Amino acid sequence: MLKDVTIGQYYPTGSVIHKLDPRTKILFTTAFVVMLFFLNNLWGYLATFLILATITLLSRIPVGYIIRGIKGLVLIIMLTVVLNLFMTPGTAVATLGPLTVTLEGLKVATYMALRLIFLVVGTSIMTLTTSPIDLTDGMEWCMRFIPFIRRYAHELAMMMSIALRFIPTLMEETERIMKAQKARGANFETGNIISRAKNLTPILIPLFISAFRRADELATAMEARCYRGGENRTRMKQLIFEFRDSASLVLMVMMIVGLYLTTMIQIPLVFPI
Amino acid sequence: MSVEIKNLSHTYSEGSPFEFKALKDVNITIEDGSFIGIIGHTGSGKSTLIQHLNGLLTPTSGSVLVDGKDIFDAKKAELIALRHHIGLVFQYPEHQLFEETVQKDVAFGPKNQGLSEEEIDQRVKQSIKMVGLDFDAIKDKSPFELSGGQMRRVAIAGVLAMEPSVLILDEPTAGLDPRGREEILAQIKSLHSQKKITVILVSHSMEDIGKMVEKILVMNEGEVVFFDTPNRVFTEISTLESIGLAVPEVTYLMRRLKEKYPEIREDIFTVEAAKKEILKVIRG
Numbered sequence: 436m437l438k439d440v441t442i443g444q445y446y447p448t449g450s451v452i453h454k455l456d457p458r459t460k461i462l463f464t465t466a467f468v469v470m471l472f473f474l475n476n477l478w479g480y481l482a483t484f485l486i487l488a489t490i491t492l493l494s495r496i497p498v499g500y501i502i503r504g505i506k507g508l509v510l511i512i513m514l515t516v517v518l519n520l521f522m523t524p525g526t527a528v529a530t531l532g533p534l535t536v537t538l539e540g541l542k543v544a545t546y547m548a549l550r551l552i553f554l555v556v557g558t559s560i561m562t563l564t565t566s567p568i569d570l571t572d573g574m575e576w577c578m579r580f581i582p583f584i585r586r587y588a589h590e591l592a593m594m595m596s597i598a599l600r601f602i603p604t605l606m607e608e609t610e611r612i613m614k615a616q617k618a619r620g621a622n623f624e625t626g627n628i629i630s631r632a633k634n635l636t637p638i639l640i641p642l643f644i645s646a647f648r649r650a651d652e653l654a655t656a657m658e659a660r661c662y663r664g665g666e667n668r669t670r671m672k673q674l675i676f677e678f679r680d681s682a683s684l685v686l687m688v689m690m691i692v693g694l695y696l697t698t699m700i701q702i703p704l705v706f707p708i
Numbered sequence: 709m710s711v712e713i714k715n716l717s718h719t720y721s722e723g724s725p726f727e728f729k730a731l732k733d734v735n736i737t738i739e740d741g742s743f744i745g746i747i748g749h750t751g752s753g754k755s756t757l758i759q760h761l762n763g764l765l766t767p768t769s770g771s772v773l774v775d776g777k778d779i780f781d782a783k784k785a786e787l788i789a790l791r792h793h794i795g796l797v798f799q800y801p802e803h804q805l806f807e808e809t810v811q812k813d814v815a816f817g818p819k820n821q822g823l824s825e826e827e828i829d830q831r832v833k834q835s836i837k838m839v840g841l842d843f844d845a846i847k848d849k850s851p852f853e854l855s856g857g858q859m860r861r862v863a864i865a866g867v868l869a870m871e872p873s874v875l876i877l878d879e880p881t882a883g884l885d886p887r888g889r890e891e892i893l894a895q896i897k898s899l900h901s902q903k904k905i906t907v908i909l910v911s912h913s914m915e916d917i918g919k920m921v922e923k924i925l926v927m928n929e930g931e932v933v934f935f936d937t938p939n940r941v942f943t944e945i946s947t948l949e950s951i952g953l954a955v956p957e958v959t960y961l962m963r964r965l966k967e968k969y970p971e972i973r974e975d976i977f978t979v980e981a982a983k984k985e986i987l988k989v990i991r992g
Contacts, residue, residue, distance in 0.1 A: 620820030
C-alpha cells in the first residue's frame with residue numbers, strides 16, 4: 436500500500452536525464468507546470484505528451500513505474516472530470532436524467548484530466564531522476580533569486596532535505612508499527628470509517644513519539660557537529676554547469692516556447708470549438 | 709502447534725531497482741513444544757522469515773503450514789485469528805506502546821481477541837508478573853515513564869497476554885544491560901518449560917542461544933545453512949566464521965585446551981559445562 440507512492444521517490448538508472456544539473460531540471464519543471472495552464476487546445480497537449488514521452492524514454496525509468504504514480508490520483512481526476520462534464524453550460528450532446536453533458540463540458544473535462552496527469556507525470560519525472568540531495572541543492576540555488584526568501588534559502592533547503600530524507604524512514608516506521616500491532620491482533624482492514632479511524636491510535640501515537648525522538652537525536656547530532664546554519668558553510672560537492680547542461684537548457688527553452696506557440700494554432704483537433 | 713515451512717522464498721520490491729531476495733527456498737519443520745534459536749548475520753533473512761510465520765508477510769513463493777494447514781490459503785479473518793495463537797514480539801517492541809497506562813496497553817491484545825473483562829484482567833495481571841514486574845506498582849503508570857528495560861518487559865507482556873501457543877521473539881535482549889538480558893532470557897526459558905509452548909528466539913548472541921535452545925537455525929543470505937542441535941552446529945566453526953558468525957568464547961577456549969589435552973571434549977558452549985569438563989580432565 437505505502438509502497439505505491441512514487442511521488443518524491445528517487446529511481447536511479449544513471450541516464451542522461453539523471454546526470455543533468457538539478458537547477459536545469461527545476462527551472463524546466465517550473466516553466467512546464469506554468470505552461471500547462473496556458474495550453475488551450477489539444478495540439479498543445481499532444482506536444483506535451485510527446486515531450487514527456489521522450490524524456491521518460493531517455494530517463495530509462497519503466498513506464499509502469501510512472502503510471503503507478505498516477506494511480507493515487509485517480510479519484511481526484513475522476514471527480515474533476517465528472518464535475519466539469521455536467522456543470523459546464525453549453526450545447527448539449529447527451530442527457531442522463533437531470534444531468535446534461537455539454538460539448539464544452541466534454542472539452543473542459545478532457546483538458547483538466549490531461550492537465551492533472553501531465554502535472555503529476557512531469558513533476559514526478561523530476562523527483563524520480565534527481566536524488567534528494569541534488570534536488571535541495573538546486574532548490575537552494577533557485578531560492579537565492581527570490582526576494583524575502585533569499586535570506587532563509589539555506590534553512591529552507593535544509594528543512595526540505597531533512598523532510599525528504601525522513602519520508603522513507605517514517606514510512607518504514609509506520610509499516611513496522613502496523614505489523615507489530617497486527618501481531619497483537621489489531622485489525623486495520625475491516626470495519627466502518629469510525630472504527631477504522633479509532634484503530635489508527637495504536638499506530639499514530641508510537642509514530643509521533645518516534646518522530647519526536649528522531650528529531651531530537653538529529654538535532655543533537657547536528658549540534659555536535661557544530662551546525663550553525665548557512666553562514667560561511669562551504670560545500671563538498673559544488674554544482675557545476677557543464678556543456679550538456681547548457682545544451683539541455685537551450686533545448687528546454689525551445690520546448691517551452693514550442694508549447695507556447697501551440698496556443699496560437701487555429702485549426703481545431705477533435706473538438707470543433 | 710507445529711509449523712512447517714516449505715520452499716519459502718521472499719523477494720522485496722520485486723521488479724524495481726531495489727529488488728532484494730531476502731529468502732531463498734527455505735525448508736524447515738518446527739515441532740510442537742520445541743525451543744528454536746535463529747541466528748544469522750544482519751540481513752540474512754531472519755526477520756523476514758519470522759514475519760511469514762504469522763502471515764504478516766506473504767511469500768513470493770512457497771507456503772507455511774501451521775498444524776498442517778496452509779496459512780496463506782486462509783481467509784483474512786482466519787489469518788487474524790491465527791495471529792492470536794502465534795505471538796510475535798518485534799525487535800525493540802517498546803516502540804509499539806501507545807496506551808495511557810501499562811494495564812491498558814497489555815490489555816490491547818486480549819481485547820482484540822474479544823475476551824471477557826475478567827479474563828482480560830486476569831491475563832494482564834498474570835503476564836505482567838510473568839515478565840518479572842510488580843503488577844500493583846506499575847499498572848497505573850504511563851508506559852512512557854518507565855525505564856527502557858521495563859518498557860521492553862511491558863511490551864513482551866502485551867504479547868504474552870494473548871497466551872499464544874507459539875511465541876516468536878526477535879532479538880528480545882537487544883540494547884539491554886547484561887542484567888536485564890539475563891533476566892529476560894531466564895523468563896523466556898521458564899515460560900517455555902512451564903507452559904510447554906513453542907518458542908522461536910532470534911538472536912545475535914551465540915552465548916545466549918547456545919545455552920537455551922534445543923535446535924539452532926543458522927541463516928546466511930536468505931538460505932538455511934544449518935538446522936541442528938547446538939552441539940553439532942558449534943563444531944562447524946569454519947563455516948560459521950565464513951558467514952560472519954562465531955561460536956561462544958568458551959568453545960574457542962576448549963579448542964585451545966584440546967591442543968594440550970587431547971582427551972578433552974570440544975563440543976561445549978556453556979561456561980558451566982566447560983567447568984565440569986575441565987575439572988574432570990584435571991582430576992583425571
